Amino acid sequence: MVTHNTFLTADTRDHSLDRRAAHVRERANWMRRRLLRMIVEAGQGHPGGDLSATDIIAALYFDILRIDSSSPAAPDRDRFVMSKGHCTGALYTALAGAGFFPEAELETYLKPESRLNGHPNRTYLPGVETNTGPLGHGFPVAVGIAVAGQIDRADYRVFVLTGDGELQEGSMWEAAMFAGHRGLGNLTVIVDRNGLQQGARTEGTNSLEPLPDKWRAFGWEVVEIDGHDHAGLLTALDEAAQPRTKPRVLIAHTFKGQGVSFMRDQVGWHHGVPNAAQYAQAIAELDADAAR
């Protein structure tokens, strides 16, 4: 089991795609075990959405993002905005893994006065760009960051992870429309398209499809990817990070609960805490995956 917080930057990008993907895969496996332990210790959490987003967030924090945890407010840093703010298990493990705070602090998750609140708070934790939690906020804020970068002709890139159910919020489409209008080529949205919202399937609740067409109609480039394929994620994010004149959305097809068989694609694991036997099984499955 890897316990160090390796934060690899430029040197890993020069590596072959296979090596980079292997690194992200290892980090994602570590994040999954670590976030499940956090949820078990805290007695609450959002494991389903954490696990659907883990591979995407691992690809960003452990490869793509040009960020430096020792200088979290550097003006030229890449921005990552966690619009689906309830998935703090994935975000906090990535931030700890990337060195923004000590890994041991993950043990304080949701405890009184912890910096690790149930939703991310930028005034508590370095590396958080804006406070999220209510859906429909992070993406529009990211559009504002991208507008600032556009005005300044800055080099930084802006990445946003949204939920798919979150796209039912009207503010998301206000932001999408404006980003398309402004031609924000420095902006990449990744939709965690796990198909489930808190209570049911998105398509049975308030359907999003045809989702690619909707984004295209708002002036966006659309790429559909497998959100659990590390090499595919890196390739798509590498391409997305290139200069362009339109905003781009990566619709990442994922499964809630990915990596834990009994949670996978199960709406009931939106919230929830594994019991001791379930936790042991989950860790055993993740151990087996790591050994592959």
Next chain:
Amino acid sequence: MITHSPAGMFDCRDAYARTIEELAAVDDRIVAVANDSVGSSKLGKFGARFPDRLINVGIAEQNMVSVGAGLANGGKIPFVSGAGCFLTARAMEQIKVDCAYSEANVKLCGISSGVAYGELGATHHSIEDIAWLRAIDKLTLIVPADPWQTAEAIKAAAAHDGPVFVRISRMPVPELTRTNPRFAIGKAETLREGGDLAIIANGTLVHRALAAAEALAAEGIAARVVNMATVSPLDVEAIAAAAATGAIVTAEEGLAKGGLGGAVAEYCAQHSPVRMRMLGFPGFLPTGSASWLMEHFGLTADGIAAAARDLLGKGAQ
């Protein structure tokens, strides 16, 4: 009938627009964000002068406020301007979460606040805003009284690191006479001394309060007039001093509950119990012009003077 005849009346939006233009000329971090409100926010000249720095998101207030927060993240000092009624009611969660809770360096400007839109009705009145905004932690709230104070408030907002809401009227007001003009966030200004009671007002009610004090003086009642332009954070020393007179009338172009009067009452009830009258609007208002609404609901010099006499148990002279 008390009359007040100032030398000239002014629309504070002009001072607002002129000031952000002046600031922008010397600080390229200053940007303006609007919701198709370039005209009503008087940002036309700003846009002509700084075309890259006027960001018009269209009719989308939620996005406007979030984009403002994002611009602040990108190192800008955004002045996010829109009709007060829509900016607050439509984008309240964005004000709460993206600006205040995130402690983003955003300057929100509620334009044409209060009942300036008169006959357009309660949808367009922004009279709940002070109560709503006052409840939000970490959000500085300023209600300037005249063009000079509007300009000072905008400058102070730009210099302040953190979220600020400036409530700007379009109802004409006179430039107030000051012996010691000085504006600081969180500091009230005593425009007239008096020991029989204190009138605490802000925004468009300040000049009316001064006129009321003038009339009361003729009756032998010495009314102190305090311009409580900053509602959050509140100048509690000024309130305590006002309470020491033994009677307070508050007056604001907003709801009579939960706003400036509510803020003063909360402090006084706990620290300096004092007799009070709180002047403001009762709720959704009938059709009528802005000036008619002000008259009808007693938000006039006459109305303030009458409340003062009533509070002191003295009949009209």
